Amino acid sequence: MNELTTLVDWSRAQFALTAMYHWLFVPLTLGLSVIVAIMETIYYKTHDSDWLGTTKFWMTVFGINFAMGVATGIILEFEFGTNWSNYSWFVGDIFGAPLAIEGLLAFFMEATFIAVMFFGWKKVSPRFHLTATWLTAIGASLSALWILVANSWMQYPVGMEFNPYEMRNVMDDFWALVMSPVAINKFFHSVLSGWTLAGVFVIGVSCWLLLKRRNVATALRSIKVAGWVGLIGILATLATGDGSAKVVSEVQPMKLAAMEGLYRGECGQSITAIGILNPDKKLGDDEQTYLFDISIPYGLSVLAKGHTDEFVPGIEDLLDGIELTQEGDTIKGVSYTERIERGRAAHESLRAFDLAKAEGDTTGMVLAHADLKKNFEYFGYGYFDSVEEAVPNVPMVFYSFHIMVILGGYFLLFYLVVLFFVYRREKIMTSSKLLHLLAMISIPLVWICSEAGWVTAEVGRQPWVIEGLMPAKAAVSDIPAQSVMVTFMLFAVIFTGLLAAEISIMLKYISRKSKENIDNAK
């Protein structure tokens, strides 16, 4: 393995580590902030001190979790510079703006009002306190908006043009970034999945209280709020998930093919509901894709294209640049071999432009620029040595996608069951150990589901950091791979240690409070 490959791998590993740790805490912050705000609103409206106790209990849990989200978040922002410095220049003109706006619009709001939320109970008016709690929740969601706009732009780069003078892309349409279909779907999908996750967390912890027969009223009250928030969350997550699949089929067909482990597609393509991939399957061979699978006929055509008889290309179709019409005729598009050639031609044109610029040859610059424009669409492909490099890790994407979808379906059922019992069969909700255990087991499952979603999105778009324009290997900093390896280990140890501390603190706190009367808050 050469030095560059090792560096890219460690840099990716470090970013994945940070992002996955960050996402352990962020969805809980997003959802729990809303749940706490609703609880405080009920207290504000009813003046019922029981609700104050419930609010303060969950607010403390929120605070314990929030700190870790902040800690892991700062690293992510700066890693764009420390580990992906080429990326920072190549697209910083576009990517940096949402990040700066995020800080200005959202982070300050969150940071300012969270202090009021925790320390202001006896210092500010109840109305101001409630406003601060809601502004903390809104600030958290706004933070997510801007970073998700930035992430979506990497998956579907729009609103910019390439400037060969400076060898970078520059923004020319800000609203194209913000209103891109990828951004809209991703924002609602991610933020509302946070509601789903926090709902399961609150219900799971509340069920533990019910199991122990402690603070039953608090638990039932919490389940009702969390149940509704979570139900809205999961319905919206499923709807935007469907929207995302359609958008992905348009703008990242390779990712979609990997999500389904689809090598050769057809019109009226079925979707694999459950499947085990054949580990011996290689690109271009005749091996079966699955060892075992249960498929739904026409499912993928409907999911991706909205019609039963539409063609969905597989990985090999995409590499060959082949599409089929509904009549079965083959349409030849641009194959990946051609994309690589045209990408290299784009590199040559840019090189010629740079040389002409250095020599002050304006005619040469104009000609080279015109050539560059013809092939710039495939600029990123020019970095590849072979077409295989353009294919993501199929098993990882396939399994993470299916885990997410199956668990997503389970959580819809979970919320319906919980809401039914808590409203219609309260006695069973209070006493059924099976229900309690189910809810508690669901806590780790919802985290697995949430992380699997991001693995699908981020591994599925490999090898690109910016779809079609820049692969990961062209985006890295000029640092020794060993340095990144050391910092990876460092962060892994620190994050793991702090995660252990957070979980331990949370368990201790919940356990201690469960033995007191939670509603009896001052």
Next chain:
Amino acid sequence: MSTYELLQSYWWFLISVLGAALVFLLFVQGGQTLLFSTRSDIQRTMMVNSLGRKWELSFTTLVVFGGAFFASFPLFYSTSFGGAYWLWILILLGFVLQAVSYEFRKKKGNLFGPKTFDAFLCFNGVIGCILLGEAVGMFFFGAEFTVQKGNLLDASSPAISSWASTHGFEAIFNWKNLLLGIAVLFLARMQAAFYFINTIDDVKAQKKQRKEVLINGATFVLFFVVFLIVLLLSDGYQVESDGSISVVANKYFHNFIDMWWSLIALLVGVVLVLYAYVRTIMSDEFKSGIWYSGIGTALVVMSLFWVAGYNNTPYYPSLTDPASSLTISNSSSSLFTLKVMSWVTVIIPFVVAYIAYAWYSLNKKPITQEEMNDESEHKY
């Protein structure tokens, strides 16, 4: 001046404002280094809680400072962060530990014990102040890097910015950078003492913090004066009208003279800091030192940013290849992006207003031992 140049200058001004806000708010970090100056648990708890209501603000200002730098001068982000890798990683490490330490330190089940988290806070304070000061020191004393945008087309080694193989350690151990780093540390400690005096209502704490002001203030003045002398005597780069870089003797001294407003900001800032220092030492009744010193600090920091980046001065001089030096014009975002972001900055007064209101609301009542012993209050 074209619109583009105007916006580049505007964004450098905003960077200077954010830098000033950050250095002012580093009193949180300074205060964290003072935690071990007392053995009394209640005294330390009062200090932690005094700082704890503001830690997110200094943390967020650093994040926004980074984000704004990325958005407005992406070539700096690309060059400095990827280059001085270890310097930035150490800074980040400190802030990661800080972010959890307030919330975790007193919580049962925190696995590592309160002293460990207090040590984390101290680490963040020392490392954060010194290394951020040193990172700014490179704005004047330069760094060992080159920028070759053509490298982008070299598939085997595509990075456009290359740095010295020590990747930031050379900057950390540069004595000139260290002067500024240590000055920032003692400034932050002095400011923290001012802040404690302002926010903790406790006779013992007040007495102790006035002593801290005396010692840390004197140390700060010593290091800052030496830094200023070194700076004014240093050579600096200048961008000539044809775009070439030349070396000018006493460049920063000339910048202060050429841009009289930055000299005034520096002098007024210094006077305000000294006023806060002297009055706090002289009078046991004086509690507003943090505001005089804070405004003074902000003015001094802004003036330093101005002489670093305005008047045709590369704000990031390359010692390896002067032509690679970063200026506010060759490292900035495009005209379009700067325009978009400039529109967003119209909300800054609103942001400042709500921060000020929340600050006022939480600081109306000073911290007391009674509050720290009140079980119903959220505490760190």
